[in-house]
Amino acid sequence: MYDVIVIGGGVSGLMAAYSASKNGKKVILIEKNKKLGQKLLISGGGRCNVTNRLPYAEIISHIPGNGKFLYGPFSIFDNENIIDFVESRGVALKEEDHGRMFPVSNKAVDVLNVFLRELEENKVTIRYNTIVEEVSSEDDRITGVTLTDGEVIKAGNVVITTGGRSVPNTGSTGDGHKFARTAGHTITELFPTEVxxxxxxxxxxxxxxxxxxxxxxxxxxxxxxxxxxxxxxxxxxxxxxxxxxxxxxxxxxxxxxxxxxxxxxxxxxxxxxxxxxxxxxxxxxxxxxxxxxxxxxxxxxxxxxxxxxxxxxxxxxxxxxxxxxxxxxxxxxxxxxxxxxxxxxxxxxxxxSIEKAFVTGGGVNLKEITPQTMESRLVEGLYFAGEVLDIHGYTGGYNITSALVTGYVAGHSAGMK
Structure with missing residues (x-):
C-alpha cells in the first residue's frame, strides 16, 4: 500500500513524485520506458530549457492554450521556485534571450540527475518498463491501479502525468486520456501544436x-x-x-x-x-x-x-x-x-501529424480540475499534471514551466492527504 502513485516519469511526473514524497510519504513512480525523463533530455535541443524567467503575465501570454489556468498553481509554486529548486541542488542556470533558462553546462542530464537524486533520497519506489492498465476507484474515491500483468497496487492518491500524444517515442501515447475518460472526465479535441x-x-x-x-x-x-x-x-x-x-x-x-x-x-x-x-x-x-x-x-x-x-x-x-x-x-x-x-x-x-508535433493541444478539460491542487473535481484522490491537461504553449520554456508547476502542485496536494 502506497500513499501516492505517480503514473508517468516525464517532466511533470518527476516533479510530482518528488513533491509527493517530501514529507516521508510512501510514493511509487511507474514508468513504461526503461528510463525516466525522456522528453526532458531532448528539450531545448538536449540542453534542457528548464523554465522561463519572464513575469507571470508574459509567460501566460506565451501559453495561448488556457495559460490563465496557471495563475492558480503559480500561487503555490512558480518559475522562480523552479530555478531555486535546480540551483540549490548544485546545477547553476543561465538566462538566454527571451528569459529562457538553461543549465550553465548545457547538459539536460544534469537537470535530470537533480530529480533522480531527490527521488532516491526520499525513497521513492521506481518501476520501469511497467504499464498501467487501469486506474481504479470506488464511490468516486481512488483505490489504486492495475498493471497490464494483473498486479494491483493500492493507494488513496493517483497522479496522472503521462503526457500528450506528441513525440510518442518518449512514451507519450495518450494513456492518461484513457484513464481520465474512464474516471468520467472529458477530453477536449487533441491537435498538433508547435509543428x-x-x-x-x-x-x-x-x-x-x-x-x-x-x-x-x-x-x-x-x-x-x-x-x-x-x-x-x-x-x-x-x-x-x-x-x-x-x-x-x-x-x-x-x-x-x-x-x-x-x-x-x-x-x-x-x-x-x-x-x-x-x-x-x-x-x-x-x-x-x-x-x-x-x-x-x-x-x-x-x-x-x-x-x-x-x-x-x-x-x-x-x-x-x-x-x-x-x-x-x-x-x-x-x-x-x-x-x-x-x-x-x-x-x-x-x-x-500530432506525433511529429513538439506539443499536444487539447487534453483533460480544465473545468474538471481544481487549479490550486490539480485534483479532479469528479474523483477524490485523482490528480493530473503536465501535457495530459488541455494546456499548451509556445516553445521557449513555457510548456516545461507548466509541466513542472502543475507537477509540483499535484504531487504536493496528493502528499498532504
Whole structure:
C-alpha cells in the first residue's frame, strides 16, 4: 500500500513524485520506458530549457492554450521556485534571450540527475518498463491501479502525468486520456501544436523555394476576412512540404483553429518579408536602387535586396519582365514588387501529424480540475499534471514551466492527504 502513485516519469511526473514524497510519504513512480525523463533530455535541443524567467503575465501570454489556468498553481509554486529548486541542488542556470533558462553546462542530464537524486533520497519506489492498465476507484474515491500483468497496487492518491500524444517515442501515447475518460472526465479535441505547416501550392510541390530560410519575417494566419488572426515575427524556412522554423511552429495551432472556424481545409497565410519597413519606405528604397543603376535589369536589382531564388520567384509570380530596366519597368510592376514583399499570401492545408508535433493541444478539460491542487473535481484522490491537461504553449520554456508547476502542485496536494 502506497500513499501516492505517480503514473508517468516525464517532466511533470518527476516533479510530482518528488513533491509527493517530501514529507516521508510512501510514493511509487511507474514508468513504461526503461528510463525516466525522456522528453526532458531532448528539450531545448538536449540542453534542457528548464523554465522561463519572464513575469507571470508574459509567460501566460506565451501559453495561448488556457495559460490563465496557471495563475492558480503559480500561487503555490512558480518559475522562480523552479530555478531555486535546480540551483540549490548544485546545477547553476543561465538566462538566454527571451528569459529562457538553461543549465550553465548545457547538459539536460544534469537537470535530470537533480530529480533522480531527490527521488532516491526520499525513497521513492521506481518501476520501469511497467504499464498501467487501469486506474481504479470506488464511490468516486481512488483505490489504486492495475498493471497490464494483473498486479494491483493500492493507494488513496493517483497522479496522472503521462503526457500528450506528441513525440510518442518518449512514451507519450495518450494513456492518461484513457484513464481520465474512464474516471468520467472529458477530453477536449487533441491537435498538433508547435509543428511544421503543410501546403499544396504549386511552388511548394515544385520545390521552388525549398530550403530558403528567412530571419525576422512576419508570418500571419489569416481569418476568412483576410485580416490576421495571429502574427509571429521570427525566422522561418520553406520546405518540400510547406513551411517550418520558429514562426511557422508558433502559427501552427492557429492554422488548425482557423480550419475549424472556417470549416475548410485551405487557409491563407501571409509573409511580410520586411516587417520593420513600411510600404512607402520600401518603395523609396526600390526607387533609389533603380535610379542608381538605370541600365541594370530588375532581376539583378532585386538580387541586391534579397536572396536570388526569392527574386526569381517574385518576378515569375508577378509576371514581370525579368530583363526590364528602369526605362521599361512599369509603375504597376514596382507596386507589385512592394505588395509582394509586404504581403505575399499563399494557401496552406494543415500541419504535420500530432506525433511529429513538439506539443499536444487539447487534453483533460480544465473545468474538471481544481487549479490550486490539480485534483479532479469528479474523483477524490485523482490528480493530473503536465501535457495530459488541455494546456499548451509556445516553445521557449513555457510548456516545461507548466509541466513542472502543475507537477509540483499535484504531487504536493496528493502528499498532504
Amino acid at each position: 511544421p505547416i503543410t501546403s499544396s501550392e504549386d511552388f511548394i510541390k515544385a520545390g521552388t523555394l525549398k530550403g530558403l530560410s528567412f530571419s525576422n519575417v512576419a508570418l500571419s494566419v489569416l481569418r476568412k476576412n483576410g485580416k490576421p488572426r495571429i502574427t509571429h515575427q521570427m525566422d522561418m524556412i520553406f520546405t518540400h512540404f510547406g513551411i517550418s522554423g520558429p514562426a511557422a511552429l508558433r502559427c501552427s495551432q492557429f492554422v488548425y483553429k482557423e480550419q475549424k472556424s472556417q470549416k475548410r481545409n485551405d487557409i491563407s497565410m501571409m509573409i511580410d518579408f520586411y516587417p520593420d519597413t513600411g510600404k512607402g519606405a520600401l518603395q523609396e528604397e526600390l526607387d533609389a536602387l533603380i535610379k542608381e543603376s538605370p541600365n541594370k535589369s530588375i532581376r539583378n536589382i532585386l538580387k541586391t535586396m534579397m536572396q536570388d531564388r526569392l527574386a526569381e520567384f517574385l518576378i515569375d509570380y508577378n509576371g514581370i519582365d525579368r530583363e526590364a530596366n528602369s526605362h521599361h519597368l512599369k509603375n504597376e510592376d514596382k507596386q507589385k514588387i512592394v505588395e509582394f514583399l509586404k504581403g505575399f499570401t499563399f494557401k496552406v492545408d494543415g500541419t504535420q
